[in-house]
Structure formats: C-alpha cells, structure tokens
Amino acid sequence: MTPRWTTAVLDTDQPGGWAVARSPEGFLFDDNGALFPREWLKRQELPILAEHGIGHLDGEPVYLLELRNHSEVSGCNWKGLRAFMLEGDHTLYKVLGYAAQIGTWAREHRFCGNCGQAMTQVPRERAMYCQPCDIRSYPRISPSMIVLVTRGDEILLGRSPRFVPGVYSTLAGFAEPGESAEDCLIREVREEVRIEVKNIQYMGSQCWPFPHSMMLGFHAEYAGGEIVCQEDEIEDAQWFNVHALPPLPASRSIARYLIDVYVARRLGHAEPVLPG
Ligand SMILES: NC(=O)C1=CN([C@@H]2O[C@H](COP(=O)(O)OP(=O)(O)OC[C@H]3O[C@@H](n4cnc5c(N)ncnc54)[C@H](O)[C@@H]3O)[C@@H](O)[C@H]2O)C=CC1
Ligand SMILES: [Mg+2]
Ligand SMILES: [Zn+2]
Known part of the structure; x- marks a missing residue:
C-alpha cells in the first residue's frame, strides 16, 4: 500500500x-x-x-x-x-x-554557527548553507534511549515531575557524545534509579518530534541494586506487577508499546504493533 x-x-x-x-x-x-x-x-x-x-x-x-x-x-x-x-x-x-x-x-539555523552570517536554503536539499564557511546545516535529530526494565512479573516504571499527575513511564535519556546506545541505556538507568541491567534487547524505534528525538527502544532485565531516584529528574520509581499497573503513557508512544509488548507476552495475549 x-x-x-x-x-x-x-x-x-x-x-x-x-x-x-x-x-x-x-x-x-x-x-x-x-x-x-x-x-x-x-x-x-x-x-x-x-x-x-x-x-x-x-x-x-x-x-x-x-x-x-x-x-x-x-x-x-x-x-x-x-x-x-x-x-x-x-x-x-x-x-x-x-x-x-x-x-x-x-x-x-537562520545564521551560521561559525561566522554568524545569514544562511541560505540549498535548492533540492534539506540544508542551510553558509558560503564563506562552506558549512551545511541539516535538521538535528537527537538519539534518545528508552528502556523497559523487567524482573519476572514486575516492571520498573518511574515518573518525572514534568509528567501528567499519576502517570508512570519507562526510563529514557539522551545519548551523549562518545556513547553507544547500550552505554547510554546503562548510564541512564544507573543515574535515574541506581539499578543495574543485563540482557539488553533492541525492540524498535520511533520518531519523537518534541522537539527532535529519535527514540531507540529496548528491553532489559534487572541485574541488581535497589531503587534510588535521581534528585530533580525522577520524582518516584517503583516495581509494578503486570496485573496492577498505574496510569500509563499515551498509546502512540514507544514507552507504551514497550510496556504493552511485555505485558502481552507475560499474559499470553496478542502483541501490539509499534506506532510509526
Ligand atoms: N516517545 C516516548 O515514549 C517517550 C519519549 N521520551 C523522550 O525522550 C527524550 C529523553 O528523555 P528525558 O528523560 O527527558 O532525557 P534525560 O533523562 O536525558 O534528561 C533530560 C535532560 O537532558 C538534557 N537535554 C535536553 N536535550 C538534550 C539533547 N538534545 N541532548 C542531550 N541532552 C539533552 C537537559 O538537561 C534535560 O533536562 C525526550 O525527548 C523525551 O520527550 C521520553 C519518554 C517517553
Ligand atoms: Mg530521563
Ligand atoms: Zn559561516
């Protein structure tokens, strides 16, 4: 089609x-x-x-x-x-x-980040151009990791103070220079809840235009540690049983998809499809 x-x-x-x-x-x-x-x-x-x-x-x-x-x-x-x-x-x-x-x-990107002059649109290409510097600027995409950490029938969800009240979601964070997706995931989970993970599995990706994230979704298993929430970033984080989940993120989000896939597998239901 x-x-x-x-x-x-x-x-x-x-x-x-x-x-x-x-x-x-x-x-x-x-x-x-x-x-x-x-x-x-x-x-x-x-x-x-x-x-x-x-x-x-x-x-x-x-x-x-x-x-x-x-x-x-x-x-x-x-x-x-x-x-x-x-x-x-x-x-x-x-x-x-x-x-x-x-x-x-x-x-x-109206002005060149190198010399400060006005840039021009390149015909037939999604780029802004500075002639004196010969620099092309393309739309920025920020790779971000998002992961559902599980421990048998329990899943690890947290909430940021920015979330709608009551809603809990999977952990996420932006990749930093020098990191692989897996490095980023391990660091983010460690920083946000002080938990260690193993058996990292890639689940799929989603464009998240708020403002320019590319979400790379993973599943990981709990490997050790007790939850300690990162100050200012994570208001609360808990292990939730798949039979007793809190309010979850919007159905079009990859966060929700990661949760729904795992719950479906545990309960033997049909698996959802990742929204594009
Ligand atoms: N589609 C989905 O299901 C979900 C998407 N997200 C998205 O994932 C992204 C990352 O999640 P967060 O927990 O907010 O990130 P995070 O855990 O890395 O913390 C946010 C902090 O990262 C810094 N930051 C902002 N923009 C950045 C960039 N482009 N590169 C590096 N650092 C940056 C800022 O200091 C910001 O306060 C966000 O865009 C968020 O909206 C988060 C959860 C669910
Ligand atoms: Mg985060
Ligand atoms: Zn320039």
Whole structure:
C-alpha cells in the first residue's frame, strides 16, 4: 500500500499546494483541519520567517510556513503538536510532526554557527548553507534511549515531575557524545534509579518530534541494586506487577508499546504493533 504521506524537498517558487502554518503557539487550524490552501494562507499577512516544501499528502504538495509569532486569522485557532498526537488522525500527526522538526531547524539555523552570517536554503536539499564557511546545516535529530526494565512479573516504571499527575513511564535519556546506545541505556538507568541491567534487547524505534528525538527502544532485565531516584529528574520509581499497573503513557508512544509488548507476552495475549 502506498503511504498517504511522503516527505520531499519541494521548490518554494512553484505555486499552489497545501500549507501548514506553525508558530511558537503551535499549528493553525480550523474546522477543516490544519492544512490550508497555500495561496490563501500566504495572503493572510502572517509574519513568515521561512517557507519549506515538506512533502506530499495523498499526492498533493505540502508546504510549511514557519512564523515569527502567532497572529490572528479569522475563524482559526492555534494548537500544539502534542494535542494533535493525542487526539488527531495519525497521518496528519505525521505531517505536523515532520513540519515541526523542519520548522524548529529552520528557526534555529537562520545564521551560521561559525561566522554568524545569514544562511541560505540549498535548492533540492534539506540544508542551510553558509558560503564563506562552506558549512551545511541539516535538521538535528537527537538519539534518545528508552528502556523497559523487567524482573519476572514486575516492571520498573518511574515518573518525572514534568509528567501528567499519576502517570508512570519507562526510563529514557539522551545519548551523549562518545556513547553507544547500550552505554547510554546503562548510564541512564544507573543515574535515574541506581539499578543495574543485563540482557539488553533492541525492540524498535520511533520518531519523537518534541522537539527532535529519535527514540531507540529496548528491553532489559534487572541485574541488581535497589531503587534510588535521581534528585530533580525522577520524582518516584517503583516495581509494578503486570496485573496492577498505574496510569500509563499515551498509546502512540514507544514507552507504551514497550510496556504493552511485555505485558502481552507475560499474559499470553496478542502483541501490539509499534506506532510509526
Ligand atoms: N516517545 C516516548 O515514549 C517517550 C519519549 N521520551 C523522550 O525522550 C527524550 C529523553 O528523555 P528525558 O528523560 O527527558 O532525557 P534525560 O533523562 O536525558 O534528561 C533530560 C535532560 O537532558 C538534557 N537535554 C535536553 N536535550 C538534550 C539533547 N538534545 N541532548 C542531550 N541532552 C539533552 C537537559 O538537561 C534535560 O533536562 C525526550 O525527548 C523525551 O520527550 C521520553 C519518554 C517517553
Ligand atoms: Mg530521563
Ligand atoms: Zn559561516
């Protein structure tokens, strides 16, 4: 089956197509959704910082207007990407997730990090270019490890003070320079809960556009230690029995997938599919 959404670098000099508008307040939307006829949207006197052609949805070109700030558009409102992830159509969320990552990069790479001069968009490539320095800047992707640690019927979940009240999730953290995915996982689990792990198994990956993580998901078994929560980062962490789980992360997250797969295996149920 051909995917409904494919990314592409499109020529912004071509007219027509659809467009999404993104500001620090989120995406513009109305009763018909977050995609607007591009020519109409460009007539709305929006404070456009950058325009990028981002791909095709059902064969139609889609562009992103990255705005300096949000502005009033009659009959429209602004909504953050997280809300689209939680409640919206999955394909639309994929379009907006990609748009958000390109928008963040476009916003943060207007000037060369080496000499400070304005950079220009490279045609037919997703890159910003500084001619005097001959430097190309590509969208940033931050590899992050996420792991479900288990001990028989028990799974190790923690909560950060940033989480929705009551929700517990798998442990996660950003890779640092010099680390392999496995090094990062072992360090993060040690830092966050002071637990040692063994038998690390790769489970799958997921793009997490908040703002530019690439989640690498693992399963690991408990090897030793008692839970000691890292100050400021982990508010609480506990071993939960698979029959008595707390409120869990959103169903589209890889965190939830890692938990659901393990629970399904323990209980002999059908395994879930990792959301793209
Ligand atoms: N899709 C999913 O199911 C889940 C995704 N996540 C994501 O995983 C990522 C990492 O999780 P956290 O526990 O927040 O990370 P973490 O345990 O490494 O701690 C966060 C800290 O890392 C530092 N940091 C921020 N951005 C960074 C970067 N790009 N590179 C290196 N360090 C950075 C900051 O000091 C920040 O306070 C986040 O993007 C988070 O949203 C976390 C849990 C579930
Ligand atoms: Mg963490
Ligand atoms: Zn430069």
